[in-house]
Amino acid sequence: MFHPITTVHYLVLSAALLAVGTIGVLARRNIIIILMSIELILNAVNINLVAFSQYFRQVSGQIFAIFVITVAVAEAAVGLGILIALFRNKETVQADEVNLLKW
Amino acid sequence: MSFLETIWLIPLFPLFGAAAMLAVGRLLDPQKPGHGHGHGGHGAGPGKALISILCPGMVLLSFVWSAAAVMELAAAPGRAHQVIQHTWVAGLPFHMANGAMGSFGADWGFLLDSLSSVMVLVVTGVGFLIHVYSIGYMGHEGGYYRFFGYMNLFVFFMLMLVLSNNYLLMFVGWEGVGLCSYLLIGFYIHKKSAGDAANKAFIVNRIGDAGFILGMLLMFSMFGTVRFLDVNQALAGMSPEAGFGVLGLMALLLFVGATGKSAQFPLYVWLPDAMEGPTPVSALIHAATMVTAGVYMVARSHALFRLTPEASMAVAVIGAFTAILAASIALVQNDIKRVLAYSTVSQLGYMFMACGVGAYWVAIFHLYTHAFFKALLFLGSGSVIHALGGEQDMRRMGGLKDKIRVTHWTMFVGALAISGIPGLAGFFSKDEILWQAYSSPWGSPAIWGVGLVTAGMTAFYMWRLMYMTFYGTSRVAPEAAGHIHESPRSMTVPLSVLAAGSILAGWIGVPKLWSAFPEAFRAFEHWLEHTVPSVVAHGAEAHHDAGLEWGLMLLSVGVALGGIWLARQMYLRRPDLPERVARASGGLYTALSRKWYVDDAYQAVFVNGLAKGGGSALAAFDNQVVDGGVNGAGWLTRFGSSLSIWWDTWIVDGSIRLFSFLVKMASFPVRVLQTGLVQSYALVFVLGLLAFLGYYLSR
Numbered sequence: 001m002f003h004p005i006t007t008v009h010y011l012v013l014s015a016a017l018l019a020v021g022t023i024g025v026l027a028r029r030n031i032i033i034i035l036m037s038i039e040l041i042l043n044a045v046n047i048n049l050v051a052f053s054q055y056f057r058q059v060s061g062q063i064f065a066i067f068v069i070t071v072a073v074a075e076a077a078v079g080l081g082i083l084i085a086l087f088r089n090k091e092t093v094q095a096d097e098v099n100l101l102k103w
Numbered sequence: 104m105s106f107l108e109t110i111w112l113i114p115l116f117p118l119f120g121a122a123a124m125l126a127v128g129r130l131l132d133p134q135k136p137g138h139g140h141g142h143g144g145h146g147a148g149p150g151k152a153l154i155s156i157l158c159p160g161m162v163l164l165s166f167v168w169s170a171a172a173v174m175e176l177a178a179a180p181g182r183a184h185q186v187i188q189h190t191w192v193a194g195l196p197f198h199m200a201n202g203a204m205g206s207f208g209a210d211w212g213f214l215l216d217s218l219s220s221v222m223v224l225v226v227t228g229v230g231f232l233i234h235v236y237s238i239g240y241m242g243h244e245g246g247y248y249r250f251f252g253y254m255n256l257f258v259f260f261m262l263m264l265v266l267s268n269n270y271l272l273m274f275v276g277w278e279g280v281g282l283c284s285y286l287l288i289g290f291y292i293h294k295k296s297a298g299d300a301a302n303k304a305f306i307v308n309r310i311g312d313a314g315f316i317l318g319m320l321l322m323f324s325m326f327g328t329v330r331f332l333d334v335n336q337a338l339a340g341m342s343p344e345a346g347f348g349v350l351g352l353m354a355l356l357l358f359v360g361a362t363g364k365s366a367q368f369p370l371y372v373w374l375p376d377a378m379e380g381p382t383p384v385s386a387l388i389h390a391a392t393m394v395t396a397g398v399y400m401v402a403r404s405h406a407l408f409r410l411t412p413e414a415s416m417a418v419a420v421i422g423a424f425t426a427i428l429a430a431s432i433a434l435v436q437n438d439i440k441r442v443l444a445y446s447t448v449s450q451l452g453y454m455f456m457a458c459g460v461g462a463y464w465v466a467i468f469h470l471y472t473h474a475f476f477k478a479l480l481f482l483g484s485g486s487v488i489h490a491l492g493g494e495q496d497m498r499r500m501g502g503l504k505d506k507i508r509v510t511h512w513t514m515f516v517g518a519l520a521i522s523g524i525p526g527l528a529g530f531f532s533k534d535e536i537l538w539q540a541y542s543s544p545w546g547s548p549a550i551w552g553v554g555l556v557t558a559g560m561t562a563f564y565m566w567r568l569m570y571m572t573f574y575g576t577s578r579v580a581p582e583a584a585g586h587i588h589e590s591p592r593s594m595t596v597p598l599s600v601l602a603a604g605s606i607l608a609g610w611i612g613v614p615k616l617w618s619a620f621p622e623a624f625r626a627f628e629h630w631l632e633h634t635v636p637s638v639v640a641h642g643a644e645a646h647h648d649a650g651l652e653w654g655l656m657l658l659s660v661g662v663a664l665g666g667i668w669l670a671r672q673m674y675l676r677r678p679d680l681p682e683r684v685a686r687a688s689g690g691l692y693t694a695l696s697r698k699w700y701v702d703d704a705y706q707a708v709f710v711n712g713l714a715k716g717g718g719s720a721l722a723a724f725d726n727q728v729v730d731g732g733v734n735g736a737g738w739l740t741r742f743g744s745s746l747s748i749w750w751d752t753w754i755v756d757g758s759i760r761l762f763s764f765l766v767k768m769a770s771f772p773v774r775v776l777q778t779g780l781v782q783s784y785a786l787v788f789v790l791g792l793l794a795f796l797g798y799y800l801s802r
Contacts, residue, residue: 022789026785095782099778099779100779102778
């Protein structure tokens with residue numbers, strides 16, 4: 001009745017998460033949402049890594065995933081820090097209202 | 104230890120007192136500076152008591168030291184002793200007038216001879232009494248330590264003046280006493296009039312000092328030295344000058360210095376204003392000592408003046424003229440201290456009269472007696488002012504005789520002495536001056552006549568002062584009348600000592616005419632003869648005519664008594680008389696009360712005319728020429744800079760702006776890509792990624 005979950009399922013899920021994340025980063029204006037979308041992209045990568053690790057019976061993919069999680073944590077902390085600093089100065093979290101770095 | 108060898112210590116005692124006062128006096132007597140004649144009771148703290156002991160004590164020490172030195176001097180050969188302590192100005196070579204090489208030098212040298220010994224004793228003796236008096240008089244004033252510091256500094260400089268052995272060092276003292284005079288006239292630093300008077304004294308004295316300096320330089324170029332003894336030696340070989348020559352010029356220049364310091368016409372105007380200072384200052388500096396420095400200097404230069412009859416004539420004429428001018432002004436003054444100030448000017452005129460006719464010892468004799476009775480009169484007037492709580496106008500005095508007895512009696516003696524009543528100090532010196540003015544080869548009946556009239560005026564204004572102050576009905580303001588009180592002992596004792604001096608001081612200069620007295624009674628002349636010979640000119644002995652001398656003496660006493668009688672009539676018997684006389688005399692009275700318009704003339708010519716007129720001329724020059732030049736230069740600069748601006752704006756800036764405009768134009772397409780929106784960049788990444796992906800997948 002139940003089909004076993006194959007590597008393809010994982011890859012489809014991963015691709016779906018990547019698509020959702022990418023669209024979130026490009027389309028949403030709230031920087032918190034953008035950060036969350038970046039997390040989605042990273043987790044899509046993680047799923048990909050773990051899926052291939054299982055498929056190839058090699059543990060290095062999982063180790064790599066743990067590294068990615070670590071970097072993601074650091075990135076989230078730095079990102080939120082920048083966000084707070086930004087909010088203190090400009091009282092906004094909207095990405096389109098922050099356009100100082102231009103000519 | 105010999106006192107004669109250590110005469111250089113004499114000035115150092117008061118210098119120590121002054122240095123102590125000015126360095127730490129503020130700690131000893133912490134008070135605010137005074138606001139005039141206050142009677143606010145300050146407690147006499149231990150610091151103040153220390154000041155009251157130290158400063159007069161230093162002067163007393165100088166007095167004792169100099170008295171001891173003079174005792175030793177009496178046994179010294181030639182009655183002169185020179186101590187050269189250090190070289191001050193090392194000899195600088197220069198060409199003298201006669202072409203020989205001279206050296207410009209001076210030393211810290213001290214000379215005690217019979218002339219300077221008189222001055223030293225007068226300065227320290229009278230100075231000590233006035234210091235003691237000041238303890239009482241200044242006790243209620245602020246700045247007690249400052250007062251005593253300046254007073255001690257004054258005594259130091261005065262002693263330097265009289266003890267120096269050369270003109271240059273004398274000039275140091277000369278300027279130093281001028282400085283102290285300035286400081287003490289302006290002692291009441293909150294009063295503008297005091298500051299103005301101090302400035303006036305200082306500035307007027309500068310004119311005289313310029314003469315002194317020029318005379319001194321001339322002396323250097325003539326003799327190559329300014330040491331008294333060397334100059335005298337150089338002069339000893341010369342014969343009297345025929346006509347007016349270099350020596351006459353030198354003498355006159357020195358005399359110009361003397362007119363400034365000793366308040367002679369035309370430079371006397373500062374002395375009456377100097378009465379703005381505290382009364383002890385008027386007594387010490389502006390009556391007894393500093394103002395006599397000119398007389399001392401002329402007497403010190405007697406060897407020079409003897410050789411120049413023309414210059415001596417000028418001295419006598421200026422002296423006589425000043426004497427009668429100041430005496431006439433004193434006739435109508437109402438400020439008690441101003442009467443005494445003009446009286447001082449007048450008496451100094453007497454001294455110069457004596458110098459001018461060659462009777463130098465008589466001038467010094469009068470200086471010496473005058474120091475007693477004029478210091479007494481000033482201190483007495485200070486005691487009156489003290490009793491009345493600061494009142495100086497004699498029109499608001501009167502009837503004080505029984506309220507301040509000691510002051511009255513001592514001033515009574517002083518007034519008799521200055522009037523020339525026989526037996527008192529003033530009689531001997533004044534009568535000798537009048538006799539010398541008449542009988543000296545350089546004298547003349549005209550000078551004698553002026554002196555005689557002045558003597559009458561002197562008696563009149565002095566007794567006018569006495570009657571207005573002490574006798575008749577009281578015109579004292581009611582608020583002052585309540586607390587009239589005799590001054591403390593520290594003030595009355597010096598008054599009494601000076602009164603005794605005013606009686607006794609003259610008895611060492613008894614006229615030769617009174618042949619009943621032995622020569623001991625003529626000690627003054629004999630003492631001074633060692634330094635200042637009595638003979639005027641070689642071979643010209645004064646002609647003696649006993650009958651004539653008796654007659655002149657009686658005449659001068661008669662004139663003095665007449666003056667006293669007239670003052671009594673006008674100010675005691677018939678108080679309405681002065682009014683009527685003043686009205687009847689019309690313009691004369693006005694001229695007298697306006698001091699012969701001399702001050703007004705000075706104001707018009709020098710202050711308004713030269714200073715302000717010269718100022719407006721200078722202003723015109725400034726506006727037209729200096730400012731014109733500056734403005735022209737400014738216009739040129741502005742014009743040049745406008746050219747420069749044009750070049751900068753259109754050529755330099757223009758080329759830069761053109762270049763930047765080109766860059767801006769060229770960069771436009773690139774610039775619009777940089778939106779500053781992070782997501783637009785991310786979109787470009789993704790599109791690029793997709794493009795690569797599409798390319799690989801479709802291949």
